[in-house]
Amino acid sequence: SSGINAEYGAVPANTRGRDVQVSIQPQRITCAVAGATILSDQLHGAIVTDESTWTIEEEEGVRIVRIFLVKAIKTPQNCWTSLLKGSCQADLVTLDTMQKRFLQERYQRENPGFDFSGAEVTGQYQNGGPQFE
Numbered sequence: 001s002s003g004i005n006a007e008y009g010a011v012p013a014n015t016r017g018r019d020v021q022v023s024i025q026p027q028r029i030t031c032a033v034a035g036a037t038i039l040s041d042q043l044h045g046a047i048v049t050d051e052s053t054w055t056i057e058e059e060e061g062v063r064i065v066r067i068f069l070v071k072a073i074k075t076p077q078n079c080w081t082s083l084l085k086g087s088c089q090a091d092l093v094t095l096d097t098m099q100k101r102f103l104q105e106r107y108q109r110e111n112p113g114f115d116f117s118g119a120e121v122t123g124q125y126q127n128g129g130p131q132f133e
Helices: 092-110
Strands: 003-011 020-024 028-033 036-042 047-059 062-071
Touching: 003 036, 020 047, 020 062, 028 062
Parallel strands: none
Antiparallel strands: 003 062, 020 028, 028 036, 047 062
16 A cells, blocks of 8 residues: 554653654654653655654554654555565565455456456466556
């Protein structure tokens, strides 16, 4: 998809926005809570910093820092295998599912009058699916 939603938590229950420092750069992200760095690494690919954001949310009684990053290259061929370079690579089944979802989103963009939400993708969809010239 064109965006990546990353959750980092749990943070202390009394965490406020002023306690969190997030630096979102085109190829790097850093997040600190109450002065302690919880994330600092190079991203798998480039992002659009002006469209990326972060929030503090509560889910099931636990406070988390949610970071939403907008990918700079929004094509199915640019399917990230992980959020950060060299760490937590997606397994083949997850990568396969992500590539299928990319292809469905591509078809939806190319054919706005049709609904592909319930479509099942089969066949060649790796690297963004078939290339139409």
